[in-house]
Amino acid sequence: MLRRLLAEFLGTGLLVAVVVGSGIAAQRLWPDDVGLQLLQNSTATVLGLAVLILLFGPVSGAHFNPVVSLAGWWLGRRTGDGLTPAELAAYVAAQCLGGIGGALLANTMFEVGAGTAATERGGTGLLVGEVVATAGLVLLVFALARTGRGALSAPAVGAYIGAAYWFTSSTSFANPAVTVGRMFSDTFAGVAPSSVPGFVAAQLVGGAVGVLLVLVLYPDAGRAADAVVVPHPEPTHARA
Amino acid sequence: MLRRLLAEFLGTGLLVAVVVGSGIAAQRLWPDDVGLQLLQNSTATVLGLAVLILLFGPVSGAHFNPVVSLAGWWLGRRTGDGLTPAELAAYVAAQCLGGIGGALLANTMFEVGAGTAATERGGTGLLVGEVVATAGLVLLVFALARTGRGALSAPAVGAYIGAAYWFTSSTSFANPAVTVGRMFSDTFAGVAPSSVPGFVAAQLVGGAVGVLLVLVLYPDAGRAADAVVVPHPEPTHARA
Amino acid sequence: MLRRLLAEFLGTGLLVAVVVGSGIAAQRLWPDDVGLQLLQNSTATVLGLAVLILLFGPVSGAHFNPVVSLAGWWLGRRTGDGLTPAELAAYVAAQCLGGIGGALLANTMFEVGAGTAATERGGTGLLVGEVVATAGLVLLVFALARTGRGALSAPAVGAYIGAAYWFTSSTSFANPAVTVGRMFSDTFAGVAPSSVPGFVAAQLVGGAVGVLLVLVLYPDAGRAADAVVVPHPEPTHARA
Amino acid sequence: MLRRLLAEFLGTGLLVAVVVGSGIAAQRLWPDDVGLQLLQNSTATVLGLAVLILLFGPVSGAHFNPVVSLAGWWLGRRTGDGLTPAELAAYVAAQCLGGIGGALLANTMFEVGAGTAATERGGTGLLVGEVVATAGLVLLVFALARTGRGALSAPAVGAYIGAAYWFTSSTSFANPAVTVGRMFSDTFAGVAPSSVPGFVAAQLVGGAVGVLLVLVLYPDAGRAADAVVVPHPEPTHARA
Numbered sequence: 001m002l003r004r005l006l007a008e009f010l011g012t013g014l015l016v017a018v019v020v021g022s023g024i025a026a027q028r029l030w031p032d033d034v035g036l037q038l039l040q041n042s043t044a045t046v047l048g049l050a051v052l053i054l055l056f057g058p059v060s061g062a063h064f065n066p067v068v069s070l071a072g073w074w075l076g077r078r079t080g081d082g083l084t085p086a087e088l089a090a091y092v093a094a095q096c097l098g099g100i101g102g103a104l105l106a107n108t109m110f111e112v113g114a115g116t117a118a119t120e121r122g123g124t125g126l127l128v129g130e131v132v133a134t135a136g137l138v139l140l141v142f143a144l145a146r147t148g149r150g151a152l153s154a155p156a157v158g159a160y161i162g163a164a165y166w167f168t169s170s171t172s173f174a175n176p177a178v179t180v181g182r183m184f185s186d187t188f189a190g191v192a193p194s195s196v197p198g199f200v201a202a203q204l205v206g207g208a209v210g211v212l213l214v215l216v217l218y219p220d221a222g223r224a225a226d227a228v229v230v231p232h233p234e235p236t237h238a239r240a
Numbered sequence: 241m242l243r244r245l246l247a248e249f250l251g252t253g254l255l256v257a258v259v260v261g262s263g264i265a266a267q268r269l270w271p272d273d274v275g276l277q278l279l280q281n282s283t284a285t286v287l288g289l290a291v292l293i294l295l296f297g298p299v300s301g302a303h304f305n306p307v308v309s310l311a312g313w314w315l316g317r318r319t320g321d322g323l324t325p326a327e328l329a330a331y332v333a334a335q336c337l338g339g340i341g342g343a344l345l346a347n348t349m350f351e352v353g354a355g356t357a358a359t360e361r362g363g364t365g366l367l368v369g370e371v372v373a374t375a376g377l378v379l380l381v382f383a384l385a386r387t388g389r390g391a392l393s394a395p396a397v398g399a400y401i402g403a404a405y406w407f408t409s410s411t412s413f414a415n416p417a418v419t420v421g422r423m424f425s426d427t428f429a430g431v432a433p434s435s436v437p438g439f440v441a442a443q444l445v446g447g448a449v450g451v452l453l454v455l456v457l458y459p460d461a462g463r464a465a466d467a468v469v470v471p472h473p474e475p476t477h478a479r480a
Numbered sequence: 481m482l483r484r485l486l487a488e489f490l491g492t493g494l495l496v497a498v499v500v501g502s503g504i505a506a507q508r509l510w511p512d513d514v515g516l517q518l519l520q521n522s523t524a525t526v527l528g529l530a531v532l533i534l535l536f537g538p539v540s541g542a543h544f545n546p547v548v549s550l551a552g553w554w555l556g557r558r559t560g561d562g563l564t565p566a567e568l569a570a571y572v573a574a575q576c577l578g579g580i581g582g583a584l585l586a587n588t589m590f591e592v593g594a595g596t597a598a599t600e601r602g603g604t605g606l607l608v609g610e611v612v613a614t615a616g617l618v619l620l621v622f623a624l625a626r627t628g629r630g631a632l633s634a635p636a637v638g639a640y641i642g643a644a645y646w647f648t649s650s651t652s653f654a655n656p657a658v659t660v661g662r663m664f665s666d667t668f669a670g671v672a673p674s675s676v677p678g679f680v681a682a683q684l685v686g687g688a689v690g691v692l693l694v695l696v697l698y699p700d701a702g703r704a705a706d707a708v709v710v711p712h713p714e715p716t717h718a719r720a
Numbered sequence: 721m722l723r724r725l726l727a728e729f730l731g732t733g734l735l736v737a738v739v740v741g742s743g744i745a746a747q748r749l750w751p752d753d754v755g756l757q758l759l760q761n762s763t764a765t766v767l768g769l770a771v772l773i774l775l776f777g778p779v780s781g782a783h784f785n786p787v788v789s790l791a792g793w794w795l796g797r798r799t800g801d802g803l804t805p806a807e808l809a810a811y812v813a814a815q816c817l818g819g820i821g822g823a824l825l826a827n828t829m830f831e832v833g834a835g836t837a838a839t840e841r842g843g844t845g846l847l848v849g850e851v852v853a854t855a856g857l858v859l860l861v862f863a864l865a866r867t868g869r870g871a872l873s874a875p876a877v878g879a880y881i882g883a884a885y886w887f888t889s890s891t892s893f894a895n896p897a898v899t900v901g902r903m904f905s906d907t908f909a910g911v912a913p914s915s916v917p918g919f920v921a922a923q924l925v926g927g928a929v930g931v932l933l934v935l936v937l938y939p940d941a942g943r944a945a946d947a948v949v950v951p952h953p954e955p956t957h958a959r960a
Binding site: 109 | 756863879885889
């Protein structure tokens with residue numbers, strides 16, 4: 001279990017480091033063009049997220065996201081699949097700590113001073129965007145797991161986030177742990193602490209919508225809760 | 241069948257939400273650079289379309305396109321494959337309603353007022369572009385299905401549309417349901433109602449050309465009509 | 481055989497349509513930024529070429545390139561693999577006619593007048609670029625075929641050309657049939673007839689270098705000549 | 721063994737040619753926009769690196785990187801996997817010579833004069849960036865090898881470097897042989913000789929951190945040392 005928590009911590013942390021770090025790089029290269037900043041930011045995230053899922057998936061499943069862990073627990077609770085409540089709590093803690101650590105790592109690499117972000121993000125449109133983004137993410141990972149295509153999760157989740165950066169109005173945070181982490185860098189990808197509760201609430205609503213769609217479109221998805229995002233036997237059982 | 245229609249509705253809807261929504265985002269970020277608007281719009285569509293095919297393919301086949309459904313019915317009608325006429329009508333209705341719903345969702349997320357689009361699109365060159373774009377799409381999905389490579393449809397169709405955005409003069413709508421949906425947002429990706437009949441006609445001609453090429457290059461493709469775009473056993477038969 | 485020649489004709493033609501058409505689109509959108517023109521042109525080609533290999537590969541092998549067909553004949557001639565001399569001549573003719581047709585199709589879609597291109601391309605550095613680009617392409621397709629990974633040719637050849645657009649000084653034509661086709665559109669991707677002999681000569685030299693490297697790194701590659709670029713049983717033998 | 725060394729020489733050389741050559745092309749097209757230079761440079765590298773791993777992997781394993789070879793030797797030394805010390809020395813020499821040759825090839829194609837680079841790169845943030853970049857790379861290739869997913873190394877390593885170009889402050893050299901090669905072109909991707917020792921030291925530290933993480937997350941990874949980056953039976957044993 002410690003190994004799995006380490007994987008969630010490192011994976012979520014590096015995900016935030018990719019989001020925040022590439023945002024800083026882009027901000028410095030195109031200080032006057034927010035569009036190119038976002039294009040570069042989303043491209044780096046597509047590639048980085050896919051790699052992180054490949055890297056840590058066989059250890060912990062590569063949730064990197066409290067909403068995904070929560071949905072897995074809820075969907076699998078009747079059949080004995082998914083995380084137990086204690087494991088869920090540990091996963092969420094590791095993810096949030098990782099998210100904070102990732103922001104601090106990006107700050108260190110780019111020599112950015114400490115301090116929380118000042119960028120406020122909110123409004124009805126943006127919150128609807130977060131609901132849509134999170135619902136789609138939950139639906140995607142459970143649909144792939146339920147149909148035995150967990151091996152496609154890495155490129156698929158990366159591609160999904162790459163599209164959602166642009167087609168949602170919120171640039172698709174879709175992840176409470178990443179949202180928490182992004183408070184800790186006052187740079188392109190930052191989010192003001194005052195905006196976080198609204199975002200997290202919208203993400204939880206989106207997660208519930210996603211679970212509902214999963215149940216309608218892919219009944220019995222709960223049996224796949226152990227296979228989200230990536231099937232993860234303990235590594236000693238992995239193929240040599 | 242209801243589940244399949246829901247999948248077609250959601251899939252076509254989210255496809256239009258991706259196209260329209262990313263167009264709005266790009267328009268706001270680069271108000272003076274149509275090239276970057278299109279680059280970003282096409283990139284988001286490549287990624288989003290591939291994900292939507294992965295997501296809904298095992299339920300409904302992920303047609304998301306009346307021309308594809310129509311071609312499947314026509315090619316499979318002699319061997320008992322493909323949709324029945326009643327199913328075809330239901331699919332087309334779900335796709336068109338989804339397309340409209342997707343445009344409205346994008347408007348909601350980006351807080352854009354209601355109203356149909358004012359952008360007129362037409363002319364001989366553009367209509368030739370739509371014929372080419374739709375013919376290529378139909379040929380692609382049946383070629384993959386006929387050669388047992390339906391698992392590649394998601395990235396392949398995404399990549400095809402990404403190229404066709406640029407190499408055709410019409411930016412490749414290639415889909416009547418998406419064309420209908422794109423009437424309902426007066427933004428970057430919108431199309432004026434007066435231009436829609438010409439586009440749909442060109443798409444139907446393109447579909448016929450595509451079917452002809454399928455028959456020449458891949459005889460017996462009709463037997464694959466059930467496997468377009470993605471083979472879709474009812475989910476209860478899917479691999480657990 | 482007619483079906484295979486049709487596939488080579490359509491495939492090479494659509495490849496040139498992608499290259500020329502996306503070049504015209506980019507030229508119109510960014511008349512003052514050659515860099516973005518090339519970025520967009522290369523991106524469309526990466527996606528389009530991969531799709532065309534998927535589409536026509538099972539019929540003709542998806543050579544689309546006289547140098548590849550020639551290398552296949554030469555490498556396979558002793559073991560009875562690859563094209564016969566008569567088939568080689570027919571393939572090359574279909575490819576060159578396709579290349580011309582593709583340029584004319586792009587001109588039609590974008591309503592560009594007829595006429596050959598005025599852009600001269602040459603000089604030692606550029607010709608070295610063409611040698612490197614063509615050698616790498618030949619090495620790639622035979623390496624994949626020889627190691628049983630022909631199914632990866634579509635994305636791999638697309639990605640290779642995408643890199644070679646940028647890392648070679650010639651933007652990597654690497655294909656005599658495409659070079660011939662690109663004479664027939666006086667737009668971004670055009671090449672003046674006077675520059676064509678030098679390019680084709682450099683491509684043939686590159687092909688020879690590629691064959692040499694294949695023989696050193698992957699002995700017995702001749703046995704794979706039938707599997708280049710994609711293994712292509714007649715479609716009636718394909719998996720149903 | 722000579723064939724494997726030739727593969728390492730050519731692969732590392734072409735990797736540097738891609739990095740340096742695309743940098744020159746971008747510099748000429750956008751002399752005033754370092755951001756677009758880096759975007760284009762990273763895109764070409766993502767594509768090119770993936771192709772080179774596919775191309776040479778079955779011959780030599782496609783290390784192209786002294787840190788990867790060194791980590792393979794160290795992890796596999798107790799179980800008799802990985803390179804022997806003599807092979808390690810030969811691999812590193814071939815990689816460094818290849819790196820230099822690749823820079824010279826790029827200079828030749830783009831008709832750039834000889835001379836070492838003047839661009840100094842350093843500072844604590846950048847060196848932390850190199851440590852992170854190299855650690856992640858080592859962890860990725862051994863994680864994939866250990867879990868039997870070496871076939872994914874080509875796109876995964878390409879994607880990783882594409883993200884690391886942006887999320888690390890150093891643009892992620894992460895490779896001593898590439899660092900050495902990049903001294904030999906005074907262009908966009910160049911690095912001054914005086915900056916090289918610091919970069920190489922940081923890369924070695926990063927390699928050690930990566931090995932440590934491998935051992936914690938994927939015990940028994942040493943048994944996979946022969947399968948890094950790509951499993952590489954001698955080509956005569958490859959699938960025909």
